[in-house]
Amino acid sequence: MSDTSLLSSLLNLITTATCNLQSELKGAGLPEPWIDNASLHPWDEETPSKKYWDARRTLISALGMMTAVVQNPREKIICDDLGYHHSAALNFIVNTHMADVLAAPNVDERIGLPVSEIARRTGTHPAKTERVLRFLCMYHTFQETSPGVFANNKVSECLKKGHPTAELPLMWADVGFRSATAFSATLRDPQTAHSMRIEDAPFGAVFGNHTSKSTSESESIPKSEPGTASPVRATIFEFLSRPESEVYRSAFAKTMVTLDIMNGALGYHDLPWDRWDKEGAVFVEAGASTGHLSNDVLSVVKHAKFINQDLPEVCLQGEKFFAENNAEAIRSGRVKFQPNDFFTEQPVKGAAIYILSNILHDWPDNEALKILKHIGDAMIPTSRLLVMEIVIVPSLSQSRSPPSAPVDQNPNDAPWPLPKDYGIVNRYPHHQSMEMINTFNGLDRTLDEYVALFQQSELELVEVHRIRKLVSIMEVKKKA
Incomplete structure (x- = not known):
């Protein structure tokens, strides 16, 4: 048994990472x-500096492990x-719209509002609302400035109407939440447990034949059960295409934007675009x-x-x-939109770059191979495919004692004693x-699983680009 103290090692990582953060900020x-600032840092x-990014990753991981150790x-x-x-x-x-109520022009953002006034403006029960807000204060989502008085902070700012992040609960805390009630049963049901068909997702068990309303509009919960014989089980895409699903369709599109900007746009700037950016x-x-x-x-x-x-509507x-954010890009011809289904032939042949960003993880292998084949058929030897996905890394525990020398440690692994994938x-x-x-x-895949997909599609991995985002960029070319 090593004499190395786990708590002392974690404390050292926390202290060092905090000092590095402070140094980068200065x-x-x-x-x-x-x-408690009612505005984002x-x-x-925006994407922070590389040193800040690395220090923040270590700090969050070490704090998470410290909590798990002592709790x-x-x-x-x-x-x-x-x-x-x-x-x-x-x-709820x-x-x-409680974050908006707390940001109203007549509200002092440093003080907030008494829960009685919040409840009056939102038509909710004061005592119940107080419990919900206090529960979220525990997660630092709001702040309680004095007993029963609540205000926004930098986290709740992201829940105000119009902020893309505010759309997430409409998808995940509603559609995802209800789908999850069938998660365990669907993964255990003999009829669906080993299926990789999108129709057999837990979502399909709940929403398969359901003309849905948001839980804010309706208390009806669909009664379909996993494994029941259903002639047509709707997929998420079919569900979103329904006229009555407009609120979800909009939320889904904004969710994709939110996830992409989660760590700022500059993460993509870490890619060597000049390799491919030619006249x-x-x-x-x-x-x-x-x-x-x-x-x-x-x-x-x-x-x-x-x-x-x-798709055309997207x-x-x-x-x-673009009309609202960068109209010049459309006017100048730098950007254009082309309706096309990636399960059909790729109409643009010989492009310098093809991009699949957070697409393949939505689909099981058979469908993913079809997508890759259509792009591969359009590629020429100099073309590159950039596959932008979260690549799952095994959550391997470290050895019981620190490496004997730095050379023993993979530079991509987290420092000892953190899980090698940085844990939390x-x-x-x-x-x-x-x-x-x-x-x-569908499945988020490991690097080996992506490589296997590429090989089956007559493609090969060139390089994995690590950027200041949670996704990795796999650069792929056509097999010679």
């Missing part, structure tokens, strides 16, 4: 983050099992949604033109997004991996 002339809005395990299981309250509370807050170059993104990625990259790409492809949303800092990637099963019956 060097950039930025203030330290403050939770500059590096919450009573029974208490941890009980609190984790009650985690559904968190989703329910966020859904968004549907009652006359064309970059094609299949399944581009509203084209936010091309908008982020335009500032570092001088020559290339972007073609954003998606292309219309994209054109609206990858909370969102693992949540997303669960949501892929829940909604799409």
Whole structure:
């Protein structure tokens, strides 16, 4: 047994990472983050420096592991099992617009409002609302400035109407939440447990034949059960295409934007775009949604033109997004939208770059191979495919004692004694991996699993680019 103290080692990581954060902030002339400010820190809005990014990753991971080490395990299981309250509370807050109420012009943002006034303005019960807000204060989502008086902070700012993040509870704390009630049963049911069909996702068991209303509008919960014979089980995409699903369709599109900007646009700037940005170059993104990625990259790409492809109704949303955010890109011809289904032939041949951003994880292998084949058929030897996905890394524990020498440690691994994948800092990637099963019956894949897909598609991996985002960029070329 090693004499090395686990707690002391974690404390050392926490102290060192905090000092590195402070040093980077000072060097950039930025203030330290403050939770109770009713505005985001500059590096919450934009991609931070590489040293800040690395220090923050280590700090969050070490704090998470320290909590797990010292917390009573029974208490941890009980609190984790009650985690559904968190989703329910966020859904309630968004549907009652409480963050907006606390940001009204006549409200002092430093003080907030008494819960009686919050309840009056939102038509809710004062005592129940107080419990919900206090519950969220525990997670630093709001602040209680004096007993029964609540105010926004930098977290709740993201729940105000119009902020893309405020759309997340409409999808995950509503559609995802209800789908999750069938998660365990669907994964155990003999009829669906081993299926990789998107129709057999937990989502399909709940929403398969349901003409849905938001839980804010209706208390009806669909009665379909996993494994029941259903002639047609709707997929998430069929559900979103229904006329009555407009609120969800809009929320889904904004959710994709939110996830992409979660760590700022500059993370994409870490890619060597100049390798491919030549006169006359064309970059094609299949399944581009509203084209936010091309908008982020335009500032570092001088020559290339972007073609954003998606379904016709999504292309219309994209054109609206650019009309409001970067109309010149459309007028100048730097960006255009092209309706196309990535399960059909790729109409743009020989592009310099093809992009699949958060697409393949939605689909099981057979469908993913079809998507890759259509792009591979359009590629020429100099073309590159950039696959932008969260790549799942095994959550390997470290040895019981630190490495004997630095050479013994993989530079991509977290420092001892953290899990090699940095543990809790990858909370969102693992949540997303669960949501892929829940909604799409899909899988976030490991690097080896992606390489196998590429090989079956007559493609090969060139390089994995690590950027200041949770996704990795796999650069792929056509096999010679």
